[in-house]
Amino acid sequence: MTQKVLKFAERHLQKVEKRQVPCFTIKEDKGAGLLECAIEEEPKDLEKLLEIFEKHVLSSGTHDNHGGYLGFVVGGGLYPAALGDYLAAVTNRFAVKASFFSCSGAVRMENMLIDWVAGLFDFPSEAAGNLTSGGSTAIVLALMTARHSKQLRGRDFVRVVVYMTDLCHVCVSKALTTIGLTEAVIRKVPMDDNFRMDPKILRQMIKEDKKVQIALKLHGKN
Incomplete structure (x- = not known):
């Protein structure tokens, strides 16, 4: 065979x-x-x-x-x-950081790869990461990390603002649904001639949205 x-x-x-x-x-x-x-x-x-x-x-x-x-x-x-x-599939070793004892060598291998990639982008030595099966899973983890870092709760989701462009990949919308942010406010940021998000306009939009949030709090509205 x-x-x-x-x-x-x-x-x-x-x-x-x-x-x-x-x-x-x-x-x-x-x-x-x-x-x-x-x-x-x-x-x-x-x-x-x-x-x-x-x-x-x-x-x-x-x-x-x-x-x-x-x-x-x-x-x-x-x-x-x-x-x-092929070797990974045949040996079928369980390589998960949370279960270091199950295959410590495979976990070390993954950590070495993550450190190597971090070095390519000049990330600091204390940088951490995770290998995913693809972009869709990576987006879910990234958005979950952002959500947890801000300690958001269900009551906060309607005030969350997500900035993206008209050409944003569909996996982002799917990820927002997966992590419970379906009610988040979606703001479309204009692009430049090379179809990249315009950072200057993005900064202005964020600045305006923060003013709205402050005004709502002053009037006792969530």
């Missing part, structure tokens, strides 16, 4: 290198043929499964591991990294 999968992966990587930009393929059935391969109790031939996988999964959509694909930030699809994922 290992040899068959490895050969399939190597053929795939060779095809990726030859693929031209744009790195997007549209198939008429959009992978619907996969539905004909039902999940059953009896095993199927591995080579047949790999063939189905290539035809109905890999043949359509974005080819994220192509060097020319710059649509958004994803994993690089690097072969050494894939082997690392």
